[in-house]
Amino acid sequence: MLKYQQIAEEIETYIEEHELQQGDKLPVLATLMDQFEASKSTVTKSLDLLEKKGVIFQVRGSGIFVRRQKRKGYISLLSNQGFKKDLDEFQLTSDVIELDIRKPTAEAARNLNLEVDDKVYYVKRVRYINGETLCLEESFFNKAYVTYLNREIVSESIFHYIQEGLGLKIGFSDMYLHVDRLTEEEAGYLGLEAGAPKLDVETVFHLTNGQPFDFSVVTYNYEQSQFFLQANSHFQ
Amino acid sequence: MLKYQQIAEEIETYIEEHELQQGDKLPVLATLMDQFEASKSTVTKSLDLLEKKGVIFQVRGSGIFVRRQKRKGYISLLSNQGFKKDLDEFQLTSDVIELDIRKPTAEAARNLNLEVDDKVYYVKRVRYINGETLCLEESFFNKAYVTYLNREIVSESIFHYIQEGLGLKIGFSDMYLHVDRLTEEEAGYLGLEAGAPKLDVETVFHLTNGQPFDFSVVTYNYEQSQFFLQANSHFQ
DNA sequence: CAGTGGTCTAGACCACTAT
DNA sequence: TAGTGGTCTAGACCACTGG
Numbered sequence: 253m254l255k256y257q258q259i260a261e262e263i264e265t266y267i268e269e270h271e272l273q274q275g276d277k278l279p280v281l282a283t284l285m286d287q288f289e290a291s292k293s294t295v296t297k298s299l300d301l302l303e304k305k306g307v308i309f310q311v312r313g314s315g316i317f318v319r320r321q322k323r324k325g326y327i328s329l330l331s332n333q334g335f336k337k338d339l340d341e342f343q344l345t346s347d348v349i350e351l352d353i354r355k356p357t358a359e360a361a362r363n364l365n366l367e368v369d370d371k372v373y374y375v376k377r378v379r380y381i382n383g384e385t386l387c388l389e390e391s392f393f394n395k396a397y398v399t400y401l402n403r404e405i406v407s408e409s410i411f412h413y414i415q416e417g418l419g420l421k422i423g424f425s426d427m428y429l430h431v432d433r434l435t436e437e438e439a440g441y442l443g444l445e446a447g448a449p450k451l452d453v454e455t456v457f458h459l460t461n462g463q464p465f466d467f468s469v470v471t472y473n474y475e476q477s478q479f480f481l482q483a484n485s486h487f488q
Numbered sequence: 489m490l491k492y493q494q495i496a497e498e499i500e501t502y503i504e505e506h507e508l509q510q511g512d513k514l515p516v517l518a519t520l521m522d523q524f525e526a527s528k529s530t531v532t533k534s535l536d537l538l539e540k541k542g543v544i545f546q547v548r549g550s551g552i553f554v555r556r557q558k559r560k561g562y563i564s565l566l567s568n569q570g571f572k573k574d575l576d577e578f579q580l581t582s583d584v585i586e587l588d589i590r591k592p593t594a595e596a597a598r599n600l601n602l603e604v605d606d607k608v609y610y611v612k613r614v615r616y617i618n619g620e621t622l623c624l625e626e627s628f629f630n631k632a633y634v635t636y637l638n639r640e641i642v643s644e645s646i647f648h649y650i651q652e653g654l655g656l657k658i659g660f661s662d663m664y665l666h667v668d669r670l671t672e673e674e675a676g677y678l679g680l681e682a683g684a685p686k687l688d689v690e691t692v693f694h695l696t697n698g699q700p701f702d703f704s705v706v707t708y709n710y711e712q713s714q715f716f717l718q719a720n721s722h723f724q
Numbered sequence: 725c726a727g728t729g730g731t732c733t734a735g736a737c738c739a740c741t742a743t
Numbered sequence: 744t745a746g747t748g749g750t751c752t753a754g755a756c757c758a759c760t761g762g
Contacts, residue, residue: 490730490731490732491731491732492731492732526732526733527732527733527734527735528733528734528735529731529732529733529734530731530732530733533731533732547740547741548739548740548741549739549740549741549742550740550741550742551741
């Protein structure tokens with residue numbers, strides 16, 4: 253593990269273990285440099301990483317402060333690849349409805365830069381949180397990259413397998429959100445009535461080399477889904 | 489303007505003017521260093537900024553590539569403070585329903601770290617896109633920071649005024665999303681029927697020093713609202 | 725004005741990609 | 744194995760905050 257990642261991890265662990273709250277001050281840069289035996293740039297890089305993750309904020313001339321999530325039970329929109337990270341406290345399970353190799357739909361082909369007669373793994377799952385339906389998920393994996401899947405893998409964390417088992421490196425993703433009404437079929441899977449509100453999240457996942465490898469459409473049960481998102485002004 | 493921001497801006501402009509597409513290769517680091525007469529660290533910092541904004545992606549051992557948004561007409565969830573940036577092509581207008589100084593609701597007080605008998609500016613607006621209702625917006629501004637507002641300011645971009653007119657520096661924000669059904673009142677403002685789907689986005693905006701100054705609840709017309717979001721694996 | 729974070733440089737060395 | 748991006752350092756100097 254890289255030095256700056258290591259430092260970031262230790263600072264984050266420190267914040268969690270000492271249950272520091274929003275606004276609590278961390279040691280000054282010079283102290284951190286001493287403590288971690290690292291240069292200013294390296295410590296700064298760690299802090300920038302934590303700032304990007306929404307863990308701290310830095311104020312020039314003043315100090316480094318803890319930034320804390322106040323509300324509980326929200327799903328992070330930016331780090332929900334398989335959830336694992338955010339919903340530790342919750343019981344997450346999956347029912348695999350379908351799993352096969354097929355040709356992509358026109359929409360999937362477009363999003364994955366495929367021809368309509370290329371091959372994809374198709375996965376359809378219903379995911380549960382504490383026994384309640386959370387979402388219906390349909391995924392198309394480019395078979396050129398995701399060379400193998402089976403029901404066991406798919407009932408656990410697909411992304412964990414893709415990274416550890418297949419050695420693929422995930423780079424970035426584009427997400428598209430729509431609010432609409434549930435169709436009959438979706439309502440059936442989610443145990444709601446047709447026409448009820450839903451949130452659709454379409455995501456195109458790319459490898460570090462920029463190749464799209466997974467197109468997913470996730471339909472959330474509006475009763476179970478609360479999302480949060482942390483933004484920095486640097487985006488403007 | 490800082491050197492690394494200047495460089496980032498020029499690269500972004502270059503991409504737009506030459507209409508570069510996803511995957512197109514940019515000059516190598518050494519060339520950029522020459523071209524902008526900057527050190528490796530400075531150019532790297534520019535590139536990291538652009539990567540964070542979703543404009544490019546970098547591949548070690550290979551090069552720097554353009555990352556492009558494929559779909560049009562989506563609102564960026566991460567840079568929609570007053571929209572201005574993303575929906576240039578669209579006609580955005582506002583109706584100011586209410587504007588006054590009052591005591592915050594319990595919820596607003598909690599999110600702004602205020603006492604219930606402190607003072608806030610309360611703003612209620614309906615926003616239109618190409619003449620169609622886009623959203624209903626209720627905002628509570630801590631009067632200790634946002635010392636003055638009037639109907640003219642509020643019918644234009646409040647955030648522009650806060651930064652340019654009042655000299656406040658915006659740091660970061662926490663956003664909370666919920667999907668639900670429209671109430672009678674909301675439906676009235678948005679020209680939809682009660683019970684139709686809606687997306688509520690609650691946002692707490694903070695200054696660079698970490699103080700929350702604005703709590704907003706925006707209720708989107710589901711027919712008009714499509715959102716997008718770009719994520720990096722660094723978040724995990 | 726002392727303390728603190730931010731920018732920028734030059735250069736050494738490392739890790740990955742493509743050929 | 745050449746080319747390319749990533750990490751890390753030491754140090755100079757700048758810009759903001761707060762007493």
